[in-house]
Amino acid sequence: MVNVNVPVADEFQAPGVGLFDFPPLWDGAPYxxxxxxxxxVVGVMLVCGLAWAAFARPKLVPRGLQNAGEYAYEFVRDQIARPFLGRDAERWMPLLLSMFVLILLWNLLGVVPLVQFPINSxxxxxxxxxxxxxxLKIYLGIRHQGLGGYFKNMMFPPGLPKPLAIALFAPxxxxxxxxTAxxxxxxxxxxNMFAGHLLLAFFSAAGFWFLIVHPTVPGSVVGVLSVAMAVALTGLEIxxxxxxxxxFTMLxxxxxxxxLHPEH
Known part of the structure; x- marks a missing residue:
C-alpha cells in the first residue's frame, strides 16, 4: 500500500522535457x-578558429590541426560529396565540410562536462x-533545369506511364x-539528439539519487546499474x-x- 504521507522531495523525480527549457541568460535579456x-555561437566561433588554425598556413607535410583538418576534409569529400556530386564535389566542399563539422560539434556538446547539452536537441x-x-535545392533545380523542366523531371520521370504519373507518382x-523531405x-x-539527451539525463539522475541523495542497500544496486547504463549510453550517444x-550532411x-543532375 502506498504511503500518501511521504513528501515529494523524498521520491525520485525523473527528468522531463523541462531539461530543454532555458531562461534568458540574465534578467532583462531577450527571451x-x-x-x-x-x-x-561559441561552436561557430570554435569551428572558424579551428579552420583558421588548420589551414591558414598549410605545410607540405601536415601536422597537428592541419593533419586533423585534412582527415576531416577527405572524409567528407570521399564519403559524402563525391558519391552524390561527382565532378561538382570540390565546389560544394566548403558548405558540406562546414555543415558536417558544426553539426558534429554541436552534437558533441551533449557529452562535454559543464555544457552537457546537444544544441541540435x-x-x-x-x-x-x-x-x-x-x-538551395529548389534554387539550383530551377536554375539548372528551368522552372518547367524542374517540375517535369520531378513529377514525370522517363519511362513512367503518364496516367500512373499523374494519378500517383506526381502528387x-x-x-x-x-x-516530407x-x-x-x-x-x-x-x-535523435532529444531522445539521447533525455536518456542520459534519466540514468545519470537515477544514479545520483540512489547513490548520493537517498542511499539505501536495495537502491544502491539500482544506482550502480544506472551509472553503468549512463556510461554505456554515453559511448553509444557519441x-x-x-x-x-x-x-544530415549526406542528405x-x-x-x-x-x-544539379536530375538524370541521376
Whole structure:
C-alpha cells in the first residue's frame, strides 16, 4: 500500500522535457538569448578558429590541426560529396565540410562536462539547417533545369506511364519534395539528439539519487546499474552524434546533387 504521507522531495523525480527549457541568460535579456544560443555561437566561433588554425598556413607535410583538418576534409569529400556530386564535389566542399563539422560539434556538446547539452536537441537549429538546404535545392533545380523542366523531371520521370504519373507518382513526389523531405531532414537530427539527451539525463539522475541523495542497500544496486547504463549510453550517444552529422550532411549532398543532375 502506498504511503500518501511521504513528501515529494523524498521520491525520485525523473527528468522531463523541462531539461530543454532555458531562461534568458540574465534578467532583462531577450527571451531567445539562452544557454543553447550562447553555446551555438561559441561552436561557430570554435569551428572558424579551428579552420583558421588548420589551414591558414598549410605545410607540405601536415601536422597537428592541419593533419586533423585534412582527415576531416577527405572524409567528407570521399564519403559524402563525391558519391552524390561527382565532378561538382570540390565546389560544394566548403558548405558540406562546414555543415558536417558544426553539426558534429554541436552534437558533441551533449557529452562535454559543464555544457552537457546537444544544441541540435532544440528543433530551431536543425530546422534552420534543413531550410538552407531546402531553399538551395529548389534554387539550383530551377536554375539548372528551368522552372518547367524542374517540375517535369520531378513529377514525370522517363519511362513512367503518364496516367500512373499523374494519378500517383506526381502528387507523392510533390508532397515529398515540398513537405516530407525538409521535415524529416530536420526532425531526424532533432529527435535523435532529444531522445539521447533525455536518456542520459534519466540514468545519470537515477544514479545520483540512489547513490548520493537517498542511499539505501536495495537502491544502491539500482544506482550502480544506472551509472553503468549512463556510461554505456554515453559511448553509444557519441557514435549516434557522429552518425547523425554524417547522415544530415549526406542528405544535403544528395539533395544538391539531385538538383544539379536530375538524370541521376
Amino acid at each position: 531567445w538569448l539562452t544557454k543553447p544560443v550562447l553555446f551555438a 532544440h528543433i530551431a537549429f536543425p530546422v534552420i539547417f534543413a531550410l538552407v538546404v531546402y531553399v 507523392l513526389e510533390l508532397l515529398y519534395t515540398f513537405v 525538409p521535415f524529416t531532414h530536420a526532425v531526424r537530427l532533432f529527435a 557514435f549516434i552524434q557522429f552518425l547523425q552529422a554524417f547522415l 544535403a549532398a544528395m539533395f544538391i546533387g539531385g538538383a
